[in-house]
Amino acid sequence: MATFDQSYAETGRQSELDALRAQPGAYEQAKAAWESGGGTSGGQSPEQMAQSIIDAMMAPYKAAFDRAKQFEKDNPFFFDEMLARSSSEERYDPYYEAELKDFVSGIERRRSASVQDERRVLQELTSQTDDYLGRTKRQLDQAVKASEEGFAGAGLFFSGDRLRKTGEMGVEAGAQQRTFLRGQQYSGDTAQIAKERSLADLMATEATGRRQQTATRETALQTDVEQQKKEEKARYELERQQFIGYPLSGGSQSFTDMASFL
């Protein structure tokens, strides 16, 4: 002969059996009834008997559910996120603004340093160029003069050789000057490029930093708002549980879930 549990299993009502087990005393009551009546009581069919048992069991839940509905109707859950965010911003923004200020001022310092470095390099290059041009011009003048004196002393001042020699000196000095100026130009360009690259890097760093800080701040704000919301929700749940009362008020299961179970 089948047992009480087997009868539920064989009839495909395992979930009902699990529900009985979940309710303290319901399982024992239903089992006793099944065993005393050979499966049914009071002339009722076993199904009716089971239903009546279930109904008896579910009655307090329905009552609790109704109270929960009533509570929720009377006290709908409300959480003002804008207010919460505003509150969070008030608390978090001074910190992040200070952080951002520190970060940006660091960037600005480096940016200013880059510009100053470039300016100093260019000033130095300009100074070097002026010195070099002045020096080479003096040297060229002296060399030309010495050459001319030499040719004049040799009686060949009015000669193509003198013109060629002084011309060669001029051409050579011009070539050296161009080489030097090319080097200076390269150095200046290098300094300028370094500055521009540094500024671009700083700009990117600033943008990245700002973006990261904005994201961090937003995350913090959202976390805080969520936390506020969670706390508000817990408080609301506590009030609702208290309103629903014993035996169901101490559970952690929400009545929304219960409703889906029903």
Place this chain on the structure above:
Amino acid sequence: MGIRGYNKSDGSRKLIAAYGNDLLDVDTNLGYSLNLTSTNKVEFEVFLDDLFFQNYNHTPLTFDGSVWTNKHVTRTPLAKFMKVYGARMYLGYLNVNGAVYPSRVWYSDLPKNDTITWGLSYGSDGTNTANNNVFTSEQGGFLAYNIKVGDPLFITSGANKGQYTVSEVETDNLLRVEETIVNQSSGQSYWVGGNFFDVRTDDNDEITWLGENNDRLMVFKRNSLHRYDGSSLRTVKGVPGTTSGRSVVNLGAYTLYFHGSTTDKTGFYIYDGTTSTKISNPIQPFIDGIDQSNYPLIVSWTEGNIARAFVGDLTNTNEGISITNCVISYDSTNNSWSTDPIGDIVRCATSFRDPEEVKILIGNNMGQVLETPSGYSFNGDPIAWVWETQPIYPRGAGIMNIMTKVTVIGRDANGTNISYKLWDNPYKIDDKWTPLGDLEYDRTDFIMPYRHNNACGISFRGEEISDKEPTPHIETIIVTSYAQRSVTPEVKQII
């Protein structure tokens, strides 16, 4: 007119002369159809086994023994004078693309593959864009003609006229200059090159000859003389140059030349490697008789140790001198001078090895080339021969003499005309020669003219003109005289 002997290294030789509007092979009397349109003097010079030609008008040419081409001289200044010195050819008194430089000397680059360039280019198609340093010319040949960095570029026409400095020679037709050429322009006349030096430029004078002495290039101007050693140019202090380049000849280690200007300066000078000295003072009356129009035309040549100079007609009325087509000769062995007439007007001279004998050749104004010395006539005309003695004072310069007879003893001297001058009679020296007569025997006596035989001293002159070999010898001249009176110092002072 010009003449030059050309002996090639392969042994072939030609005597080339400029005549009319062509250059001729004197042996064949055939020309080369060069169509010379100028009557300028033609100068020749042999270098790198080729004969160079210039006449300051026609495109310079060179001759290899067969044809005249522009080898060596594709881009060369026009020049009046040429001279090989060291490993270069030098040109004097230039015309560079139309610009005249009377005091400028241009020299060639050093030979390469037995060919020379002149470091010169010029043209009339110089082109450039505005504010650029690129200068182009299809006529340029800048690389071919060896234009160098540093060379001056002279733009001689248009808005960019001026001097620039070559900074780069990129191609035959393109060069860059150190300066910026401001104005866009084309068709500009220009010349570029630096192988030159000026000799006292713009000093109211001009180059009249290029010579060589003591391994120095001698640059003659009319009024100054300069020597160049390849790296310096020095003026020979305080001496004149030459007025006739063709009067310059080297005589051993010396250079003899003529200068004509003021009386005190006119004459023949000899340069010894350091300075010049006027050596023609002993014949100054003859020098004074040279016509000034002949100062630029004097032509000299050498015959051994004797230098001869054709000076044209000599006329010195004060001294009783009159010689037609005179040749003045200077014998460096005994430092003696002689003056002789010659049959033709000499315009040029040269030497020519033919085949081993070195011939001295002169060209006259009739287009004839004559060898000298050769034979006993001048171009068929008899040659005059003159000799003079120093004054002879039978009893010293203080005793007046009555000279009654002159006896001349000689050999092969028949026909020689004897004349004399009286010295200190007592106040005068004869200006003119007084004839005594011809020598008729080996011993000939002349009775002195009664009205002209009283003097302290006497000098003699013998003249002969002949187309025969000159063989006379005068061995002795005897003056028969007696003392007339003393010429006291007091009398001398009165004089």
